[in-house]
Amino acid sequence: MTELEIRLTRERSLYLHLLRILESTAPGEPMRDVLTALVELTQAERAYLELYEDVTAGGRQWSLSHGCSMSEEEHIRAVTSRGIVAAAIASGQTLHTPFALLDPRFSAARSVKEQRLEAVLCVPLSGSAPGVLYLEGQRGAGPFSPEAVQAAETVARFIVTAVQRANSGRWREADDPTLPFREKLRLGGIVGRSRAMAHVFEQVALAAPLDVSMLITGASGTGKTQLAQAIHDNSKRRGGPFVEINCAAIPEGLIESELFGALPGAFPGARRTVGKVEAAEGGTLFLDEIAEIPLAAQGKLLQLLQSKQYYALASSRLAKANVRIIAATNADLEQLVAERRFREDLFYRLNVFTLRMPSLAERREDLGCLVEQLLERLSEEHGLPALRASPGFHAACEVAEWPGNVRQLRHRLEAALIRASAEAATYIEPCHLADGPRAQQEGILSFHEATRRFQRNLLQHGLVTSGWNVSEVARQYDLARAHVYNLMRAFGLKRE
Numbered sequence: 214m215t216e217l218e219i220r221l222t223r224e225r226s227l228y229l230h231l232l233r234i235l236e237s238t239a240p241g242e243p244m245r246d247v248l249t250a251l252v253e254l255t256q257a258e259r260a261y262l263e264l265y266e267d268v269t270a271g272g273r274q275w276s277l278s279h280g281c282s283m284s285e286e287e288h289i290r291a292v293t294s295r296g297i298v299a300a301a302i303a304s305g306q307t308l309h310t311p312f313a314l315l316d317p318r319f320s321a322a323r324s325v326k327e328q329r330l331e332a333v334l335c336v337p338l339s340g341s342a343p344g345v346l347y348l349e350g351q352r353g354a355g356p357f358s359p360e361a362v363q364a365a366e367t368v369a370r371f372i373v374t375a376v377q378r379a380n381s382g383r384w385r386e387a388d389d390p391t392l393p394f395r396e397k398l399r400l401g402g403i404v405g406r407s408r409a410m411a412h413v414f415e416q417v418a419l420a421a422p423l424d425v426s427m428l429i430t431g432a433s434g435t436g437k438t439q440l441a442q443a444i445h446d447n448s449k450r451r452g453g454p455f456v457e458i459n460c461a462a463i464p465e466g467l468i469e470s471e472l473f474g475a476l477p478g479a480f481p482g483a484r485r486t487v488g489k490v491e492a493a494e495g496g497t498l499f500l501d502e503i504a505e506i507p508l509a510a511q512g513k514l515l516q517l518l519q520s521k522q523y524y525a526l527a528s529s530r531l532a533k534a535n536v537r538i539i540a541a542t543n544a545d546l547e548q549l550v551a552e553r554r555f556r557e558d559l560f561y562r563l564n565v566f567t568l569r570m571p572s573l574a575e576r577r578e579d580l581g582c583l584v585e586q587l588l589e590r591l592s593e594e595h596g597l598p599a600l601r602a603s604p605g606f607h608a609a610c611e612v613a614e615w616p617g618n619v620r621q622l623r624h625r626l627e628a629a630l631i632r633a634s635a636e637a638a639t640y641i642e643p644c645h646l647a648d649g650p651r652a653q654q655e656g657i658l659s660f661h662e663a664t665r666r667f668q669r670n671l672l673q674h675g676l677v678t679s680g681w682n683v684s685e686v687a688r689q690y691d692l693a694r695a696h697v698y699n700l701m702r703a704f705g706l707k708r709e
């Protein structure tokens with residue numbers, strides 16, 4: 214056989230194995246064959262695949278396959294250069310070093326020195342199946358050829374698709390404490406599978422069917438409006454209207470006519486206006502930013518809550534109302550009551566059943582699915598390509614601060630999706646997230662800071678899970694012990 218014929222045969226074998234992955238319900242075994250075929254085609258010494266169970270830094274898990282035995286796999290896992298893998302994941306790009314031992318980026322790493330690593334090719338996997346495909350070249354064979362790089366990248370893309378397919382059922386079912394509530398409640402587009410969200414849904418299941426007033430507290434952008442809608446959708450009133458009024462957005466002098474309506478002549482230029490209470494008849498009236506309602510209107514609202522009756526402006530006729538009131542605030546109402554800026558009696562009337570929406574900081578484990586699902590929705594809404602986030606992008610989102618909660622995340626994802634689409638990028642990368650000083654003001658970290666926080670979290674995770682065993686952590690992350698101590702000092706990590 215000529216060299217070309219050999220290459221074509223090997224290529225065919227690789228693609229046949231790739232097709233077998235798609236046909237298979239358990240892709241593990243055919244994946245090993247793919248790696249074996251890839252080793253043959255690229256003439257690598259070995260190929261190695263690492264997949265993470267989920268995208269959160271704390272939840273990274275090994276799940277690898279390779280064209281060799283389990284014990285050999287263990288060995289490979291131990292000696293693979295973590296430094297090269299981490300660099301590829303952080304950049305979201307294929308990393309090819311022709312001679313790791315002479316490459317100033319990696320030459321100091323212990324694994325590189327110990328194994329005298331030469332050519333290394335590392336392709337990060339992205340989307341909801343993050344991981345890496347790692348190939349080591351044969352000694353003395355020189356760098357990988359462009360065809361080998363291309364073949365590895367094709368395999369990586371294919372594996373992402375296959376794993377996503379295999380995981381699509383599991384994603385919904387495994388370890389999702391919100392699942393029982395999702396099955397019985399209408400929760401619209403509320404994304405989240407954390408314990409904190411399961412607790413919120415549990416309360417919704419309890420209170421939504423009762424016709425009681427509710428108060429939703431929680432920081433801005435945590436999804437209070439969305440939750441109010443979900444309460445309405447799960448109440449007996451779901452066939453009626455859901456009417457929203459943002460008390461902060463209406464000038465003080467107009468709030469009463471907005472709420473209760475007005476007759477002609479109620480104030481100069483007034484015509485007959487239908488108030489929100491009337492518009493919500495038979496349904497739910499959602500009073501957002503209730504803390505902003507002026508004291509005079511608070512008295513009328515109290516009357517409505519107590520007697521289900523009210524006067525429209527300039528009307529002497531007492532109107533009856535059949536509405537359920539849900540109020541929301543991000544202010545500390547008790548504090549406002551203490552300062553006499555909010556009526557105590559109204560506070561107790563509203564506070565029959567209180568639900569607190571957790572901030573994103575309290576449910577960081579939701580970040581992965583929020584990024585995935587919000588991106589999907591946003592690309593549909595804007596008619597943009599359904600781009601997926603790279604592992605680096607996920608990591609950058611995970612380490613960023615989100616003081617504006619889901620709303621801020623949604624806006625940043627929207628901007629990143631638009632930028633990535635404009636560049637015709639294959640994946641959304643960390644560089645699509647940052648946009649200079651505004652990003653910093655809004656809490657998006659620079660890539661450097663994001664990487665620093667990622668390292669801190671990773672180190673902390675290693676220390677906690679190893680019982681603060683520095684030697685073990687040094688081995689695990691391929692670092693010198695002195696370096697681990699330096700990092701611990703730099704990051705302020707101390708055993709409690």
Ligand SMILES: Nc1ncnc2c1ncn2[C@@H]1O[C@H](COP(=O)(O)OP(=O)(O)OP(=O)(O)O)[C@@H](O)[C@H]1O
Nearest residue numbers: 402403404432433434435436437438439543619620
């Ligand atoms: N869990 C979630 N899943 C999906 N989208 C969410 C979630 N929480 C919030 N959002 C989205 O974030 C944005 C802000 O949500 P929402 O308006 O409900 O927040 P809020 O707490 O009422 O904010 P504010 O206090 O400023 O009124 C909306 O676009 C909403 O769709």
